[in-house]
Amino acid sequence: xxxxxxxxxxxxxxxxxxxxxxxxxxxxxxxxxxxxxxxxxxxxxxxxxxxxxxxxxxxxxxxxxxxxxxxxxxxxxxxxxxxxxxxxxxxxxxxxxxxxxxxxxxxxxxx
Amino acid sequence: xxxxxxxxxxxxxxxxxxxxxxxxxxxxxxxxxxxxxxxxxxxxxxxxxxxxxxxxxxxxxxxxxxxxxxxxxxxxxxxxxxxxxxxxxxxxxxxxxxxxxxxxxxxxxxxxxxxxxx
Numbered sequence: 001x002x003x004x005x006x007x008x009x010x011x012x013x014x015x016x017x018x019x020x021x022x023x024x025x026x027x028x029x030x031x032x033x034x035x036x037x038x039x040x041x042x043x044x045x046x047x048x049x050x051x052x053x054x055x056x057x058x059x060x061x062x063x064x065x066x067x068x069x070x071x072x073x074x075x076x077x078x079x080x081x082x083x084x085x086x087x088x089x090x091x092x093x094x095x096x097x098x099x100x101x102x103x104x105x106x107x108x109x110x111x
Numbered sequence: 112x113x114x115x116x117x118x119x120x121x122x123x124x125x126x127x128x129x130x131x132x133x134x135x136x137x138x139x140x141x142x143x144x145x146x147x148x149x150x151x152x153x154x155x156x157x158x159x160x161x162x163x164x165x166x167x168x169x170x171x172x173x174x175x176x177x178x179x180x181x182x183x184x185x186x187x188x189x190x191x192x193x194x195x196x197x198x199x200x201x202x203x204x205x206x207x208x209x210x211x212x213x214x215x216x217x218x219x220x221x222x223x224x225x226x227x228x229x
Contacts, residue, residue: 003153031216033217033218035220040223040225041222041223042115042117042201042203042221042222042223043154043201043220045217045218088153088154092216096216097142097159097161097216098144098159098169098216099216099218101154102153103151103152103153104153
């Protein structure tokens, strides 16, 4: 099955830095979701986006639904050590009951 | 307290044995999903069910089987035919876009079961 192209694969940053990651596809998606997974746990939903061009925030996290509907971006401002984890994007196509996932961006934050 | 539970957290089995992973939800969700996660592979869909007594194969269904006799429960059996069963297995649930008319599919995940086949 198709997977979304998520980049970067990993990031190692200093506490306090801002982080950006993105997800791209050759197909159009109607919904974009961003999840965070901590080691040994299930993914937790961070942000859901439903309209092209939409910009949504959740605390220090901001995500955007690309205007072409083929991409999405997640930004984390002023990172802290507890931001460590793997961030996944997921997209849903119109009429489908399933999600397509990216391979994830592993984020490491140094205190 | 609403949520999704998976048990056990860790499971060890000998090669050639079937094993069943449990997934229960009390969110009143119609749809349930099973994913497999391997390092660097992201999440791959094994099976999903949109309604009781019905389920569909995902991208990697070979060597797995499921049942959906109750809305709350969606157990996954890893059979001896699965060539590489050692992995982290995740169960998820959502309202079903197809039957609810909703335009979104926010899936909520359980804590996962790590299966190791020796």
